[in-house]
Amino acid sequence: SARLVFLEKNVPKEKAIQIKNDLFFDELGTIDSYKRKYPYGELAAFAIGYTNDKNEGVDGIEKYYNEKLKGKDGFIVYFRDVKRRVVSLIEKESNPAIKGNDIYLTIDRKIQYITEDEIKNATLSLKAKGAIAIIMDVETGEILALAIYPSYNLNEYYKYDNEARRNKVLTDTYEPGSTFKSFVMSLALEENKVDINDKIFCENGTYVYNKLKINDVKKLGMIQIREAFENSSNIAMAKISENIEPEIFYRRLRDFGFGNFTRIDLPGETSGLLKTPGSFSKTTKAFMAFGYEVGVTPIQILNGFSSIINGGFLKEPICLKKIIDSNGKVVLENEARFVRRTISKKTSELMISLLRGVVERG
Secondary structure, three states: OOOOOOOOOOOOHHHHHHHHHHOOOOOOOOOOOOOOOOOOOOOOHHHHOOEOOOOOEOOHHHHHOHHHHOOEOOEOOEEEOOOOOEEEEOHHHOEOOEOOOEEEEOOOHHHHHHHHHHHHHHHHHOOOOOEEEEEEOOOOOEEEEEEEEOOOOHHHHHHOOHHHHOOHHHHOOEOOHHHHHHHHHHHHHHOOOOOOOOEEEOHHHEEEEOOEEEEOOOOOOEEEHHHHHHOOOHHHHHHHHHOOOHHHHHHHHHHOOOOOOOOOOOOOOOOOEOOOHHHOOOOHHHHHOOOOOOEEOHHHHHHHHHHHHOOOEEEOOEOEEEEEOOOOOEEEEOOOOEEEEOOOHHHHHHHHHHHHHHHHOO
């Protein structure tokens, strides 16, 4: 029985021809195989993902849309004679290969490149371990850039460990801190528990709440709620949260997508951590009001935030723009699915003016 022995796999074509010419004996043959090539190397690695040596998608879009990308193998049926020479092909029973589809991403190459460059510079100048940035169109739900530093080269994925290849945008939860204040302020406004022109006393920077101390960076006195938000007062947020029932507090945050999947079209997403009202302590609401005792993923924060400023529409973020088959026909035009209303247009407009104030005055 003739056994097939591979001298070397994945040899570039030129090298294969050279070997065959150098070792001229009949038993030596070549088999064509195909391999993905990623011309941009590290660019958008965490969105694109990669294929293994069997050309199966292992991560990112490659994995999520593997079935749409891979096409179908063809086969040939033929007769051999006693000396195992091919005599004739049976065309009726043979099938040509079918090419896979082409996939167009929502990622904008220029924006992606700039984003990666910026987070690299920030990581190095701040001597940080790494950085994450995502850019999303708040109206369409399209992801325009998804960047993690350090990145990895898709052509040499096997040289990096799982940690380096992990898509932290979807998998890593953290306590968001002050970025969470926007969600709590939104729900307080939506529930008519607060008016931004009301006055609130910020305890001159230190507030003992249920035996726990809450501090502010700036020592603020009696000021408007708008000012307290612009200056990112933890104390003001804690006081605002006192007026909201735990069930409403929880349900509204859940509406923004916390403690749940965004259902982005990439593999490996985790749901984060949002305490249910039954497991609230006396201080949970107050501390959640400025971003503690809650676990979020970067994509959740971005997606929820988009709903705050787009008029209250929560969507499922997307990386896929469209799918086109081998004949150039559009198989799918993708649109982000609408999930739910989080807040009213009026609250959204109020939040936009508050957030503008944070940038201009806070």
